[in-house]
Amino acid sequence: MTQKTQWKPARRWGVGVAALAAVVVLVWAAYRPRPMDVETATVTEGRFEQVIEEDGQLRLQHRYLITAPTAAQLQRPTLKVGDAVQAGDVVAVLAPAASQLIDPRTRSVLQQRVGSADAAVAAGRANVQRAQAALAQATIDAERSAKLAQDNFIAASARDQSRLAREAAVQALKAAQAEQNAAEHAASEARAALGRAEPSGGGIPGREAGLWSLKSPVSGRVIKLHKDSSEPVQAGAPLLEIGDTGAMEAVIDVLSGDAPRIATGAAVQLATGRNQPPLAGQVVRVDPVAFTKTSALGIEEQRVNITVALNAPAAELQKLGDGFRVDARITVSAQDGALLVPSAALVRQGEGWQVFVLQAGKARARAVSFRDRNADSAWVKEGLKAGETVVLYPGSGMKDGQPVKGKRAA
Incomplete structure (x- = not known):
């Protein structure tokens, strides 16, 4: 009986200790810092490019305007916009102009x-x-x-x-x-x-005789019809325009402040549409004069036209046309073998910049300096090494040593 009395208090004490330990573990698990889910990227070595991105349009290198050589009656055109013509083909026919009515x-x-x-x-x-x-x-x-x-x-x-x-x-x-x-x-x-x-029963005298046929000076396509019906025309009146859609160039307007950075021969990539391969080209002329253009926000800007020659076969350009919109990416400078970090990883720190490097499950703040940067990446000068993992979009709430759980950015 004495032994049984002594065992019950010892057993109760062990159960209490176990319960207290369980409570402590639950409280620690509930209030311990949880790792923050973040997107990460790797510092790499590659090609750094400083680019200017603007939009522009395609235009024909040469266009030919067919005009009426004298006052006459234009016969109804048979050509439509987009029709192909060969050099020497008849593109318009003129008849003698009708006489005025006489009292x-x-x-x-x-x-x-x-x-x-x-x-x-x-x-x-x-x-x-x-x-x-x-x-x-x-x-x-x-x-x-x-x-x-x-x-x-x-x-x-x-x-x-x-x-x-x-x-x-x-x-x-x-x-x-x-x-x-x-x-x-x-x-x-x-x-x-x-x-x-005198009135004539056969219509206007000389209408069937003395027709004047105008011929195309080049092979190409009809790109514009100024007259699409039979009507009297005066000398010099525009009738239609012809051009070769296989010989086109691009005109990009950039800010006048960016124009001095663009050199003749600079590489250009032109995007013509969704799911379409970009067209390669190079700058052949930077206009020496600027013009005023109002932006979508209503701000007046001084712009300069940049002419780009296209390095594409004529068959590929035939799918496009005069005045088509393009998005241009003009390379201002480039460097191979540069140490690159995504611009999304940079955080302003006073007068300098820093990034958060992922080490042992924690984000460690590290000051960095770079030579140049663009919208996508920065060319690192000091502070990082190739292969290190950095946190993207760290935000103002991230602190040095904060536990994180990294996930590769898509």
Whole structure:
């Protein structure tokens, strides 16, 4: 009985100790610091590029504008935008322009002009006949005088006068013939003016005849139609534009402050659309003048146009077109073998920068310096080594030595 009495208190004490230990473990597990889930990345060595990203558009290197060489009536075009043409193909046809409508009074005046012109022609013919008769008489007199002078019946001076009279008759005949020709031309002009005033049952005179075909100077595609129907056009009026879509370039406008950093020959990558491979190119010209452009936020900016030559086959460019939008990535400088850390890992610390390095499950703050940086990464100068793991997007709440649980960024 004595032994049984002594065992019960010892057993109760052991159970109490165990319960207290369990409570302590539960409290420690409940309040101990839990590792923070963070995204991580590895410090690597690679190519560092300083780039300028802007948008622009494609344009044809050469475009040809077909214009009307004279006032005429344009026949309805058969070409559409995008149609392929070869050098020498007919791209537009012009017909003589229609005459203006003439009132009855003007028509009567024109009819009287025709009558006057016919009378002048008749008078010219009569003058020619009179001059011919005078020439015939002068010729007979000259021949007779020559024979008489040969036989010494008249003086030599009389013979010379007859010869000169014949020459005068020849010139008078030529003058009369010229006057007759002038009268006939004037009559034809008067009849033509009257013919334009008279109604015609067959439509506009000369519409089917005298067509003027305009031909393409180059092989390419129709990129714009200025006239898409039959209509009167004036001299110099634009009709259509032709260009080779296989020979294009890109025009990128950048801030005037960035333009001095861009050198001729700089590499450029152009994105033309979703799931499309980028086009490679290089800068061939930086314009020496700037222009004002209002941004999407309503801010006026000074911009400079950069011309980029495309290093792509013509067959690939045929899928694109004039004025297509592109996103450009212009390489300003590049360095191979640079030590790179993601820009998302950098945290401002006073006047400098720091990163959090993952070591033994904890984030350790470390000061770093870099030579240059871009939107994606920084070129590290001091503070990191290749292969170390850094915390991305650490935020202001992260402290040195804080337990973390890293997960590789996708």
